[in-house]
Amino acid sequence: xxxxxxxxxxxxxxxxxxxxxxxxxxxxxxxxxxxxxxxxxxxxxxxxxxxxxxxxxxxxxxxxxxxx
Amino acid sequence: xxxxxxxxxxxxxxxxxxxxxxxxxxxxxxxxxxxxxxxxxxxxxxxxxxxxxxxxxxxxxxxxxxxx
Numbered sequence: 001x002x003x004x005x006x007x008x009x010x011x012x013x014x015x016x017x018x019x020x021x022x023x024x025x026x027x028x029x030x031x032x033x034x035x036x037x038x039x040x041x042x043x044x045x046x047x048x049x050x051x052x053x054x055x056x057x058x059x060x061x062x063x064x065x066x067x068x
Numbered sequence: 069x070x071x072x073x074x075x076x077x078x079x080x081x082x083x084x085x086x087x088x089x090x091x092x093x094x095x096x097x098x099x100x101x102x103x104x105x106x107x108x109x110x111x112x113x114x115x116x117x118x119x120x121x122x123x124x125x126x127x128x129x130x131x132x133x134x135x136x
Contacts, residue, residue: 012080013080013081015083015084016083018083
């Protein structure tokens with residue numbers, strides 16, 4: 001089990017948080033997603049090493065952008 | 069059929085717009101809701117005169133505030 005923290009831009013409210021959480025939760029191996037709206041920090045807990053490209057795709061699917 | 073325009077504060081994204089639209093659409097007689105996100109202007113089309121208190125309650129149910 002490992003935690004990886006990403007920075008997501010463009011989230012403005014709890015609906016945005018819910019959308020990002022839902023999309024990232026669908027990635028294989030992900031067991032938890034914690035979002036801090038003011039900073040855009042998204043911490044993903046997973047059973048296997050995360051594929052950053054999959055996380056980026058999930059964030060973009062939700063309508064937001066991964067910083068960096 | 070008449071149009072009434074309200075000002076709603078606190079909407080930040082299209083999810084917010086969808087929530088407000090959904091709640092106001094449930095009011096008896098309402099046939100259309102148009103939201104302009106940048107200004108917060110919400111124009112409600114209805115077959116009968118609108119009860120402002122019902123609109124205020126719907127906006128608050130969605131988690132936002134009616135200005136004025």
